[in-house]
Structures are given as C-alpha cells and as structure tokens.
C-alpha cells in the first residue's frame with residue numbers, strides 16, 4: 184500500500200528537551216491512524232514535522248513521496264493545528280472561500296459546511312462564535328482543498344458530546360471516501376470511535392503501534408504497590424520496579440496476584456492497588472529495565 188507520510192528514525196530537540204527520540208512511522212493510503220499519548224509526549228511535534236512546519240534534528244521525514252517543505256506536496260494535505268487563530272471579523276463563508284482559494288481543487292462550500300454541521304453559521308463572524316463552533320470551523324477547513332491526507336491535532340478538544348459526534352461523522356465520511364487521516368488525542372475512547380490503528384507515544388518514543396483492541400488489552404492493567412523483601416515469583420506480572428523502597432508490580436490481574444502473595448506467606452506491608460495511567464502502563468510494559476526487580 185502507498186505510504187503517504189513516513190518518519191524514519193526521527194529525532195527532534197528543542198534545546199535540552201528531546202521531544203522525539205528515534206520515531207519511525209508510516210502512514211499508508213486509506214488509513215485512519217490515532218496518535219495517543221499524554222501531554223508532552225511529542226504528538227504535536229511529530230505532526231509539525233510531517234506538515235513541514237519544523238525540521239527533524241536527525242532522521243528523515245517524507246510527505247506524499249517528497250519533502251514536507253515542498254509547497255506542491257503541502258497542497259495535498261489538510262491540517263488543523265491544536266490552536267487556531269482565525270480572523271475574528273471574517274464570516275465563516277468568507278474564511279472557507281479564502282482558504283479554498285489556495286487549492287486547485289476544493290470542496291464546494293455548502294457541501295463542506297453541511298458535512299460538519301456548520302450550514303447555519305455561514306454568515307456569522309468568527310468573533311461571535313462559541314469556542315466549540317470555532318473549533319469545528321477550524322477542523323472543517325482542513326478538508327477544503329480535497330486533501331489526500333489530513334492531520335488533526337486534538338480535533339475535538341472543548342466540544343460537547345453532540346458537536347464531537349458531528350465532527351466525527353465529517354471525519355468518517357472523508358475516510359470512507361478513501362481519505363487518509365492522522366489524528367491525535369489524549370483519550371483511547373476518542374481514537375476508538377474513529378480509528379482502527381493506534382500509535383501510542385510517550386517521552387518522544389513509539390510505545391505501541393497496534394489495533395485499538397490490542398492496545399486496550401495492554402492498558403487494562405493495575406499497579407500493585409507494596410513493601411516487601413524477597414518477593415516470590417508472582418503470576419501475571421508484566422513489569423516491576425523498586426521506587427523509594429516500594430515494589431511496584433504492573434499486572435492485568437491484581438486480585439490473583441494478591442491472593443498468591445498472601446498464599447506465599449511472604450511478609451509485606453503498605454499494600455495499594457490502583458489503576459495505571461496510559462503512560463505508566465506502557466512504560467512499565469515496554470521498559471526493559473522495569474521487567475525485573
């Protein structure tokens with residue numbers, strides 16, 4: 184299948200901050216890919232590299248078979264960044280015309296607005312729209328130039344349930360017609376609603392690249408934390424680490440683990456069981472250092 188965007192062992196630094204650390208990723212034609220990760224994971228940086236707003240410190244980035252810096256390639260993509268500042272005095276219809284004028288092919292204005300549930304706002308000035316309405320306009324604009332590939336950075340942030348659903352429908356319709364999408368989110372639920380493939384990013388690295396179902400199974404883990412010496416081998420432990428004298432065990436089945444721990448007769452204290460964050464779960468599972476106490 185044709186690769187529309189490719190990152191090859193990409194590193195990106197901002198001063199001392201290593202925002203991306205050896206990321207390799209292919210986005211193929213017709214895919215809808217969710218980029219999942221906590222704040223600061225590197226999601227926006229990766230999008231900025233793909234769309235040519237930034238260059239990698241090392242490694243290679245390709246867009247539509249060429250350089251992301253080539254304006255001709257950029258005509259084939261649509262982008263909604265995390266923050267958009269659209270001119271407050273322009274009407275929604277005028278903004279769609281203005282953005283559309285940059286592209287050789289474009290979606291008819293009425294059709295575009297209809298698709299994203301914005302038809303009623305065509306004559307309204309941007310400055311008078313609610314935050315959620317502005318966000319929907321910004322996302323719709325990514326589709327104006329009939330792109331092959333769309334990048335959406337947290338498209339539904341700040342939207343209520345209904346607006347989110349309308350937006351999802353617009354994105355899905357584009358995908359069903361063969362369009363390719365890379366979108367970011369902090370929530371697996373959001374990605375699940377749209378994408379089959381999810382790429383989990385943490386600390387600038389790809390922690391998992393799999394189906395939503397596989398990732399869900401991986402993150403359904405708990406952290407069992409306790410103080411003990413000479414712990415025996417316990418069932419279902421995916422990773423463990425020793426922090427400030429406490430042993431943290433990551434497991435999919437905390438009940439069984441605790442039962443086996445008690446059965447073993449090993450003295451312990453300060454037992455805690457709590458959910459792991461997505462990042463903790465992935466770091467525990469994927470960290471080689473964390474695999475053994």
Ligand SMILES: Nc1ncnc2c1ncn2[C@@H]1O[C@H](COP(=O)(O)OP(=O)(O)OP(=O)(O)O)[C@@H](O)[C@H]1O
Pocket residue numbers: 197200201202220221222223224225226227228229265
């Ligand atoms: N222009 C910049 N200058 C300095 N540091 C930056 C810059 N842009 C990003 N960073 C840093 O790079 C790291 C990755 O940031 P990035 O915005 O890519 O993460 P993200 O996954 O998109 O986060 P969020 O979910 O909060 O949007 C963070 O530590 C961030 O502070």
